[in-house]
Amino acid sequence: MLDYNVPGGKLNRGLSVVDSYMLLRQGTEVDDEDFYLACVLGWCVEWLQASALVLDDITDNAYTRRDNLCWYKLPTVGMSAINDGVLLKCHVQAIIKRYFKEKFYFLDLMELWNEIGLQTAMGQMLDLITTHTGAKDLARYRIQGYRRIVKYKTSYYSFYLPVACALLLNGARLGDYVELKNVLIEMGVYFQIQDDYLDCFGDPEVIGKVGTDIEDYKCSWLIVQAMELADENELKILYENYGKSDPACVAAVKNVYKELDLQDIFLEYESRVYKHLVSTIDAEPDRAIRDIMKSFLKKIYRRKK
Template sequence: SMLDYNVLGGKLNRGLAVVESYKLLKAGSEPSEEEEFLACILGWGIEWLQAYFLILDDIMDNSQTRRGKPCWYRLPKVGLIAINDGLVLRSQISRIFKRYFHGKPYYVDLLDLFNEVDFKTTSGELLDQITTSEGQKDLSKYTVDVYRRIVEYKTAYYSFYLPVGCALLLSGGSLDDYVQVKHILVEMGIYFQIQDDYLDCFGDPEVMGKIGTDIEDFKCSWLFVQALVRVDERQKDILFENYGKSDPACVAKVKALYKELNLEAVFSEYEREIYEKLISDIEAQPNEAVQAVLKSFLHKIYRRMK
C-alpha cells in the first residue's frame, strides 16, 4: 500500500529518537506502558511527516529512486496522484494526534510544534529551490550564509529539534524553557548535513548505500561553498565550468579541485571545532537528563564518520 511503500523502508531514526529521548528524560523512573505507547505514536507522527516531505520532494527534484526503490510518483499507477498521497499523509497526522492526545495538557503545544516545524521545513525547501535556480544562473550566489539557512530550515528542525521537542512535551516540559536546547539541536542538524554533503563526495558508496550526485545536481553543498571562498581565478574558472554537469569527466574535475583545495582537511578541522563547541554547550545545560539526550544525539552523528 501507499503507507507501506512510503513510510517504511527508512532507518526510522527520527521516530526512534522520540522514544529514546523520552526514556532518557524520564531517567530514574520507568515510563508506563501507556506513556511509552504515546512516545511511539509521536515517533510515527514524525515518520509520516518525513514520508510526506519525501514524496513531494522527489516530484519537485524529478528524482529517480528513494531508499533503493523507484520514487512513489515514478510507479505507473501512481504518477501525480502522489501529490494527493502526500497530503493524505500530512492530514492523517492531525487525526492520529487528535485520537490519542486530545484532552492532554500538551495537546495544543504538540499541534503547534508540528505546524511550526512543517512551516520551517517547507520554507527551507522553497529557499533551496530558489537558491538552486539562482545558482544555475550565477554560482557566486552560493554562499556560506545561504547554505546555513537552507540546511537549518530544510533539515535541522524536523530531523533534530522535532523528536526532542515531542519527548519534552510528553514528559511535561514547556518548550519555552528549552530555547537553548533548540539552538544546540539545530546546530547539530547543520553539522549532520555538512557530514552528509562531505560523504556525498568523499564517502564510500558501498557504505552509504547511495551514489552521491550533488555535483551533477548543481547543489548548494557545503563543499562547494567552502571551495568558493578558497579558489583563485584559475580554480574558480574550473569550478564554474564543470559544476552542475552530468558528464563524469566534469564531476571528476570538480572532485580533483576539492582535493587540491584540501577540503578534506577543512572538513576535519570544522568537525573537530563543532564537536568541541557542542560538547561545551551541552555540558552548560543545567538539566542532566537533557544533557544525556543531547549527548546521545551527538554521538550518533559523530559515529557515522568513524
C-alpha cells in the first residue's frame, strides 16, 4: 500500500522541505543528521499527500491517479482504502514523535501538523458541502467560496507546510514569517486554479490523470468564471449538462468554456499573478526567504518565460 501510494508522484512537496531548509542554511555547513531530519519531514509531507489523495479519489469517484488506477479501484482493495488513507495520516504523527521528540521545537512541530491536518480536512469539508449545494443550484458557485476551499484544502499543506517545517528545523519562530505564509498561500491558490484548468484542457498523458471536475459537479475555477460570464443560452447549457457523466454533456460544457474564451482568460490571469508574485518576491529583503519563494514559483509556473 505504501509503495503504491506514497512515492509515485513528483515529490515536489517533500523535496520542498529539503530545498527550503538548505536555502535557509546557505553559507553554513549542514551535517548528515540535520539533512536526514529534513528528509524525514519531507517524507512526512509526502505521506500526508498520499493520505489526502487516497481519500479524495474515493469522494470524487476518480479513476486514475499518477498514471495508475486509483488505489480504491483495485479489486483487492475497494473501500478498505478508507482505512489505508487514515493509516497513512496516523503514521505521520508516529514518525514525527520518533525522530523529533527530544528536539526543543517538538511541540511547535506537532502543533503545526495538527493545525494543517485540521485545515486540510476543513477544506475538504467545504469542497463537499459546496458541491452538494451547487448540485441544487449551480449559481451558488462563486469566486469567494472557491478561494476559501482552495486556501484550506490545498494551499496550507502543499505550500506553507513544507516551508514551515524547514523554518522550525532551522530554529525559527513561525510567527516571524507571516508575510511569507501569505505569499505561499497565494501561490497555492494559483496552483489549484492551474490544476482546474489542466483538468479540463490538459493532456491526461502529460498530467497523469483523467480530469473529472465537470462530471463530479466540482466547484472549479472554470465553472465559477463561466457562471459569471455566460449569457442566458450558455447558462441554460451549463445547468442542463454540468455534473453529468455523459460524454456528450461533458463536451457541451467544454464547448461553452471555449466560447467564453476561458483559456485566454486563464492565461491572462496567470500572467497577472506571475508578475505580482515576482514583484513581491523581489521586494523581500531576506535573501534566503526570497530564494525559497523563487524556488516555489519556478516549480508551479509551467509556462516557459
